[in-house]
Amino acid sequence: MAAVPDAAPGEAEILVSAVTGVPRGRLFLSMDAEAVGAPDRLLRLVTRRAAGEPLQYVLGAWDFFGREFLLSPETLIPRPETEGLVERALAVLRRKGAEPSLSLDAGTGSGAIAVTLAAELPSARLVATDISPGALRTARKNARRHGVADRVLFACCDADSALKCGGRFDVVVSNPPYVADGEWGSLPAGVREHEPPRALLAGPDGLSVLRRLVAGAGALLSPGGELWCEIGAGQGAAVAALPGGSLRFLGIFRDLAGRDRYAGWANPL
Numbered sequence: 001m002a003a004v005p006d007a008a009p010g011e012a013e014i015l016v017s018a019v020t021g022v023p024r025g026r027l028f029l030s031m032d033a034e035a036v037g038a039p040d041r042l043l044r045l046v047t048r049r050a051a052g053e054p055l056q057y058v059l060g061a062w063d064f065f066g067r068e069f070l071l072s073p074e075t076l077i078p079r080p081e082t083e084g085l086v087e088r089a090l091a092v093l094r095r096k097g098a099e100p101s102l103s104l105d106a107g108t109g110s111g112a113i114a115v116t117l118a119a120e121l122p123s124a125r126l127v128a129t130d131i132s133p134g135a136l137r138t139a140r141k142n143a144r145r146h147g148v149a150d151r152v153l154f155a156c157c158d159a160d161s162a163l164k165c166g167g168r169f170d171v172v173v174s175n176p177p178y179v180a181d182g183e184w185g186s187l188p189a190g191v192r193e194h195e196p197p198r199a200l201l202a203g204p205d206g207l208s209v210l211r212r213l214v215a216g217a218g219a220l221l222s223p224g225g226e227l228w229c230e231i232g233a234g235q236g237a238a239v240a241a242l243p244g245g246s247l248r249f250l251g252i253f254r255d256l257a258g259r260d261r262y263a264g265w266a267n268p269l
Helices: 008-020 024-029 039-050 055-059 080-094 112-120 133-145 181-186 189-194 208-219 236-240
Strands: 061-064 067-070 101-106 124-130 152-156 169-174 221-230 248-254 260-266
Touching: 008 039, 008 055, 039 055, 055 061, 067 112, 067 133, 080 101, 080 112, 080 169, 080 221, 080 260, 101 112, 112 124, 112 133, 112 152, 124 133, 133 152, 169 208, 208 221, 208 260, 236 248, 236 260
Parallel strands: 101 124, 101 169, 124 152, 169 221
Antiparallel strands: 061 067, 221 260, 248 260
């Protein structure tokens, strides 16, 4: 599981900016005006952060791919590594040019992946699924926030039901749970105590959800369509060995830190 981005050096400024609405660059110019207007709320946020709650949940929103996404206790915090997953899905869809595309985001959480794809590609339509009604409420808010609600269909279902979605998808993309059950205790306290376990844990080897996605994606993909998934840093060899039926394995690809992070499969033309 990738660590939550650490904003510690500037956290005080971030919190003051969030409370006052004053951009960080203007805070010291505004100390006698807006920046002193909400001490009680600032104290509440600082208290939550001091107790170990991740900054992203304290703020209730976080940036992803240049856009701010609302968060809730039912959603994971978007990680920079997942932006690389979006870039790979975008590359597949952009090869279609201006043609309309249909994609599936399995396990959408906050909707960061689905909403970003729709926002980046005006001709894209998406189906976004999640087992958590609370996560879907947040995802729908993010779709409305970024003006793509008319092109993203949200459905409450688990991975197995998602694999029964109607339609032939140009891309199936997923940041599935991939933490092995036995690794839970080694995760940072901020992750264990605040992020939803159901969105993180995936059986003894961390591959229970991914295994089902790989096995079932062939029936969902259009000819030449691709499946792209985020994986754990130590899972490359095990993921490469997963049976994919008729799908052609494209390989394991690394994130900017040089760690195994993405896996891809393609449906034959």
